[in-house]
Amino acid sequence: MAAQHAHDYRLPRLKLGHVTPAPGSPAIGFVTNLRLANAGRTLIGDLESIPAALARRLPVEYPDRSIEGVFRDGPHRFRxxxxxxxGAEQPAVGGMTSLRGLAVAASLARNNPTRPSGWVSR
Known part of the structure; x- marks a missing residue:
């Protein structure tokens, strides 16, 4: 979290799958505004600069996600x-709600305002 304020910080890249990209592969967006929720157990970020056509397809075609990071010495050990x-790959960490599941929950919540919704895994 604090690393995002360091002088050498770069925005985390958004990419399709864990496959090592070929040199010159474009980022399809960025993760911004990192913050903690759920008593510090959930990392949340905003996805920005995603092409609109892809953003609409994410819940169905790319329903899961996985972080990539590096460990370093110093005050910001993990970045x-x-x-x-x-898409077809399964996340290594279980227990997270898929984007498809969250989109369905958000849709249901709009029709039933008493039901909690959000993009946070519980």
């Missing part, structure tokens, strides 16, 4: 460097 959007 988030990327977020992989997973």
């Amino acid at each position: 988030l460097i990327g977020l992989a959007l997973l």
